[in-house]
Amino acid sequence: MNFTLRIWRQKNRKAAGGMETFKVTDVEAHMSFLEMLDLLNHQLVEKGSEPVAFDSDCREGICGACSLMINGEAHGPLKETTACQLSMRHFRDGETITVEPWRAEPFPVVRDLVVDRGALDRIIEAGGFISVGTGSAPEANVIPVPKYDADIAFQTATCIGCGACVAACPNGSAMLFTAAKISHLAHLPQGDPERERRAIRMVEQMDAEGFGGCTNHYECGEACPKGISVSFIADMNREFLRAAAASPEFKAVEPPIAKA
Amino acid sequence: MALDPRVPDGPLEKKWDKCRNEMKLVGPINKRKHRILVIGTGLAGASAAASLAELGYQVDVFCIQDSARRAHSVAAQGGINAAKNYRADGDSAYRFFYDTLKGGDFRSREANTYRLAEISGNVIDQCVAQGVPFAREYGGQLDGRSFGGVLVSRTFYARGQTGQQLLLGAYSALSRQVGLGAIRMHTRTEMQDLVVVDGRARGVITRHLETGELKRWSGDAVVLATGGYANVYYLSTNGRGGNVTATYRAYKRGAFFANPCYVQFHPTCIPAAGEHQSKLTLMSESLRNDGRVWVPKKKGDTRAPGQIPEDERDYYLERLYPSFGNLSPRDIASRAAKRMCDEGYGVGPGRQGVYLDLADSIKRLGEKVIRERYGNLFEMYEKITGDDPTRVPMRIYPAAHFTMGGLWVDYHLMSNLPGLFVLGEANFSDHGANRLGANALLQGLVDGYFIAPQTISHYVADSKPAPLSADHAAFAAAEQEARDRIGKLIAVNGSKSADVLHRELGQVMWHHCGISRNRGDLEKGLGKIAELRERFWREVRVPGVNEEYNMALERALRVADFMEFADVIVRDAIDREESCGAHLREEYQTPEGEAKRDDEKFCNVAAFEHKGVGVEPVRHIEPLTFETLHLSTRSYK
Numbered sequence: 001m002n003f004t005l006r007i008w009r010q011k012n013r014k015a016a017g018g019m020e021t022f023k024v025t026d027v028e029a030h031m032s033f034l035e036m037l038d039l040l041n042h043q044l045v046e047k048g049s050e051p052v053a054f055d056s057d058c059r060e061g062i063c064g065a066c067s068l069m070i071n072g073e074a075h076g077p078l079k080e081t082t083a084c085q086l087s088m089r090h091f092r093d094g095e096t097i098t099v100e101p102w103r104a105e106p107f108p109v110v111r112d113l114v115v116d117r118g119a120l121d122r123i124i125e126a127g128g129f130i131s132v133g134t135g136s137a138p139e140a141n142v143i144p145v146p147k148y149d150a151d152i153a154f155q156t157a158t159c160i161g162c163g164a165c166v167a168a169c170p171n172g173s174a175m176l177f178t179a180a181k182i183s184h185l186a187h188l189p190q191g192d193p194e195r196e197r198r199a200i201r202m203v204e205q206m207d208a209e210g211f212g213g214c215t216n217h218y219e220c221g222e223a224c225p226k227g228i229s230v231s232f233i234a235d236m237n238r239e240f241l242r243a244a245a246a247s248p249e250f251k252a253v254e255p256p257i258a259k260a
Numbered sequence: 261m262a263l264d265p266r267v268p269d270g271p272l273e274k275k276w277d278k279c280r281n282e283m284k285l286v287g288p289i290n291k292r293k294h295r296i297l298v299i300g301t302g303l304a305g306a307s308a309a310a311s312l313a314e315l316g317y318q319v320d321v322f323c324i325q326d327s328a329r330r331a332h333s334v335a336a337q338g339g340i341n342a343a344k345n346y347r348a349d350g351d352s353a354y355r356f357f358y359d360t361l362k363g364g365d366f367r368s369r370e371a372n373t374y375r376l377a378e379i380s381g382n383v384i385d386q387c388v389a390q391g392v393p394f395a396r397e398y399g400g401q402l403d404g405r406s407f408g409g410v411l412v413s414r415t416f417y418a419r420g421q422t423g424q425q426l427l428l429g430a431y432s433a434l435s436r437q438v439g440l441g442a443i444r445m446h447t448r449t450e451m452q453d454l455v456v457v458d459g460r461a462r463g464v465i466t467r468h469l470e471t472g473e474l475k476r477w478s479g480d481a482v483v484l485a486t487g488g489y490a491n492v493y494y495l496s497t498n499g500r501g502g503n504v505t506a507t508y509r510a511y512k513r514g515a516f517f518a519n520p521c522y523v524q525f526h527p528t529c530i531p532a533a534g535e536h537q538s539k540l541t542l543m544s545e546s547l548r549n550d551g552r553v554w555v556p557k558k559k560g561d562t563r564a565p566g567q568i569p570e571d572e573r574d575y576y577l578e579r580l581y582p583s584f585g586n587l588s589p590r591d592i593a594s595r596a597a598k599r600m601c602d603e604g605y606g607v608g609p610g611r612q613g614v615y616l617d618l619a620d621s622i623k624r625l626g627e628k629v630i631r632e633r634y635g636n637l638f639e640m641y642e643k644i645t646g647d648d649p650t651r652v653p654m655r656i657y658p659a660a661h662f663t664m665g666g667l668w669v670d671y672h673l674m675s676n677l678p679g680l681f682v683l684g685e686a687n688f689s690d691h692g693a694n695r696l697g698a699n700a701l702l703q704g705l706v707d708g709y710f711i712a713p714q715t716i717s718h719y720v721a722d723s724k725p726a727p728l729s730a731d732h733a734a735f736a737a738a739e740q741e742a743r744d745r746i747g748k749l750i751a752v753n754g755s756k757s758a759d760v761l762h763r764e765l766g767q768v769m770w771h772h773c774g775i776s777r778n779r780g781d782l783e784k785g786l787g788k789i790a791e792l793r794e795r796f797w798r799e800v801r802v803p804g805v806n807e808e809y810n811m812a813l814e815r816a817l818r819v820a821d822f823m824e825f826a827d828v829i830v831r832d833a834i835d836r837e838e839s840c841g842a843h844l845r846e847e848y849q850t851p852e853g854e855a856k857r858d859d860e861k862f863c864n865v866a867a868f869e870h871k872g873v874g875v876e877p878v879r880h881i882e883p884l885t886f887e888t889l890h891l892s893t894r895s896y897k
Contacts, residue, residue, distance in 0.1 A: 057499035111809035125439035129432035137389035144400025
C-alpha cells in the first residue's frame with residue numbers, strides 16, 4: 001500500500017509549525033499505524049532528513065504514550081483502539097492521511113507530534129492517590145470490597161492517561177481523565193478518608209491547568225481507547241458538589257499546587 | 261576479587277529479620293541531608309522513590325518517558341504472586357520459595373529468593389491499601405489463580421492489566437511525594453553515565469531528551485531500576501524504549517554484570533507478521549490455565565484448525581509433561597514450541613506458531629466466564645490478527661521477554677560498587693536461570709517498597725557519605741565523555757537508521773544466542789557482533805543536532821550500547837557449559853531434550869568485569885550454596 005501523509009511539523013515549543021506532505025511506500029496491511037510511521041522515518045533518515053517525532057513505547061495499547069490525531073480523530077477511526085494497535089488494513093490504498101498532535105492549550109507541542117502532558121501528572125499529584133505509607137497497610141482481606149464496587153473501580157482505573165479525551169473535546173476538557181481517577185478511588189473503601197479532599201483538589205488543579213469545562217459533547221467517551229463512560233463525569237460532579245457542600249475540607253483546602 | 265554476597269548467617273527464615281535488626285538507622289533529621297538518585301519509574305523505581313521520600317530523604321527521580329506512569333511495568337498482564345494461602349491449598353512462604361528456586365533451576369541465591377517469598381504478602385497488602393483494584397469474589401475477598409510452574413493458586417490479578425494497576429499504585433505513591441515536594445521528578449531525562457568517585461557511586465550524567473542538555477547530578481546513593489535488556493533481540497515483548505544503557509554504563513564504570521546469558525523467551529506471544537514488525541505482543545501466560553497447546557500430528561498440515569479432528573492433534577505439553585501439562589514453566593514451554601516448529605509441525609503463515617486452544621474451557625465454563633477472565637487479551641489478539649480466539653484457536657510463538665541476568669547485587673541489593681543499588685529486572689538475584697510467571701511484578705515491588713529503602717538507609721548510616729559538589733573532576737570528565745560520544749555518533753553521517761542496524765543485531769542474537777545455543781553458533785555470533793558493531797560506527801546516520809528533541813539520536817545512543825553489550829551475553833553463554841533454566845546448550849541435554857545442569861562446575865553466578873569493548877571481560881564467580889534445599893533435577897513430568 002502507498003499513502004500520502006500530511007503531518008504537523010514543529011521544531012520545538014516556540015517555533016511556528018505547519019503541515020508537511022510525505023509519500024510513504026511499501027506499507028503492508030498488517031502494519032500498525034506507528035510501524036507505518038517507523039517506515040516513513042527509516043526512509044527519511046536514510047535520506048538525511050530528520051524523522052517525524054512521535055511518542056510511543058509499549059505498542060500494545062497500555063502505556064498511553066501515543067498521541068496522534070489521525071484524520072481529525074484521536075487515535076484514529078477505530079473504536080477503543082490506540083494508534084499503536086490500529087492496523088493499516090483500516091485505510092484505503094492511496095489515501096491521504098492527516099496526522100496532527102493532540103491539540104489543547106495545556107498540552108504544548110514539544111516537537112512534531114509529541115506533546116507535553118505534564119498537566120495530567122499534576123492533577124494526580126494534587127490528590128489522585130490514597131495516603132498510605134509503605135509498611136502501614138493492613139492485611140489485604142481485612143476490608144472486603146463488594147465485587148460490584150471493585151468492578152466499577154477497575155473500569156475507571158483502566159485509564160491509560162493518554163489524553164485522547166482532552167484532544168477530542170472541543171473545549172479541551174480533562175474531565176473524563178479526572179473523573180476516572182476520582183471515581184476509581186471513591187468506589188473503594190480505602191479511598192474514603194480522603195474522598196472530599198481528593199475531589200476538591202483534583203478539580204481545582206484541573207481548572208488551574210487551563211483545561212476547559214464539559215458542555216456535554218461526549219467526544220471524550222467516543223475517543224477513549226479504554227471505553228471509559230462519560231457517565232463518570234456526572235459521578236465526579238456529584239463527588240465535587242458533595243465535598244463542597246458537606247466537607248470542611250472545601251474551605252480548609254490549601255491553594256492548588258502552582259504550575260511547575 | 262572476592263564477591264561478598266553479605267547474606268546473614270542463621271536459618272533461612274530468620275535471615276531477613278536478622279539483617280533488619282542489625283542494620284544501622286539514619287535519624288529523621290539526618291535523612292533530610294541526604295540525596296538519593298533513582299533512575300527509572302517502573303514498579304521498582306517508583307516504589308523505591310516513594311518509600312525513600314516517605315522516610316525523609318531528598319529524592320531525584322528520572323525517567324525517559326513523558327510521564328512516570330508509562331514505564332514498561334505497565335504492560336505486564338497476568339498477575340502478581342504472593343504466598344497468602346487464602347485458598348488453604350497448602351501454600352506457604354517456604355513452598356513459594358521452593359517453586360521459585362526450582363523454577364530458576366537452582367541458579368538463584370537462596371536467601372534472596374526466600375526473602376522474595378517471605379515479603380510477598382506485604383506487597384499485596386500495600387497495593388490493596390493504595391486502591392489497586394484486584395479482582396474480587398462476590399464475598400468481597402481477593403480472587404486468585406494459578407500460573408505456570410506452580411500447583412497452588414497464589415496469583416493475584418486485575419483482569420489482564422495487573423502491571424498497569426500495580427504501576428498506577430506505585431505511581432500514585434510517587435505522585436503524592438512529588439506533590440508534597442519531597443521528590444523532584446525529571447521526565448524525558450535519560451541517564452548517560454554513572455559517576456564514580458573514590459570507588460563509590462556518587463552521581464549520574466543525564467541528557468534531557470527535549471533539549472539535549474547534559475546535566476550532572478550528585479547524590480549519596482544511586483538506584484538503578486531501569487529494567488532488562490531483552491530489546492537486544494530487537495523484536496521482544498518489551499516497549500520500544502527499553503534499553504541497556506543505564507546498566508551497561510554502570511558496567512563500564514566497574515559494576516559487575518551477572519549471568520547476562522539468562523534470557524527468558526515467553527512462550528505465548530503472537531507470531532511476527534512481517535519484516536517491519538516493531539515489537540512482539542505477549543498474550544498473558546494465564547491463558548495457559550484455560551487453554552490447551554497443540555499442533556497437528558501430521559507435518560506441514562495446512563488444514564484450518566477446525567478441520568483437524570481431535571485424534572489428529574498432538575497436545576504435546578500434556579503428552580511430554582503430564583503433571584504440569586499446559587502449565588509447564590516458560591523455558592520448557594518455549595523450547596517445546598520451537599522444537600515442534602523446527603520439526604515441521606508449526607502452524608500459520610511462516611509455520612512459526614502453535615495453537616493455544618480455549619475451546620474445551622469454553623465448553624466447560626461457558627464463553628461468558630472465559631471472556632470475563634481474558635476479555636481484553638482477546639480484543640488485543642483480534643486487533644492484531646483479525647481472528648476471534650473464542651472461535652479460532654490462537655496462534656502463539658516464543659519471543660524474548662525478560663532478562664534474569666542483570667547487574668550483580670549482594671543481599672542488600674547493592675552492586676560491587678558501593679552506593680549503587682540495583683532493583684527489579686535490572687539486577688540478577690532472585691529468579692536464577694528462569695523466572696516464574698507473576699514473579700517479576702512481585703520482585704520489583706519487594707525490592708522497591710521493602711528492601712532498598714532499608715538497605716540504603718544502612719548504607720548511608722554506615723558510610724556517612726560527605727556532600728560532594730557536581731563540579732568534581734569525575735563529573736566533568738563523565739559529562740565530556742557523554743558529549744564526545746554524541747558528537748561522534750552524529751559525525752558518522754552514514755546511510756542507515758540505527759533501527760535498521762538494530763534489527764540486524766537482533767537477527768544475529770536470535771540465531772546465535774536464542775532459545776537454544778551451541779558453541780559453534782555462539783562463537784560465530786561473537787564474530788558477527790564485532791563486525792556489525794564496526795559497521796554501525798561507519799553506517800549509522802543521525803540527522804539533526806544534540807540540542808533538540810532528536811529521536812534518531814536517542815535511539816542511536818541506545819543501539820550503540822546494545823552493540824557492545826551483546827558481546828557480553830554471548831561470552832557468558834559460551835562460558836556456561838551446561839544447560840540450566842532458560843539457557844539451553846545443545847551439547848548439554850538429556851536424550852529427551854531436557855536441560856542438563858552441571859552442578860560440579862556451574863553451581864555459581866558468573867559476574868563479569870569490563871575490560872574494554874570487545875575484550876574478554878574478567879569472569880568472577882559467586883558460588884551458590886543451598887542450605888535448605890538439595891539440588892535436584894527439575895522435573896515437570
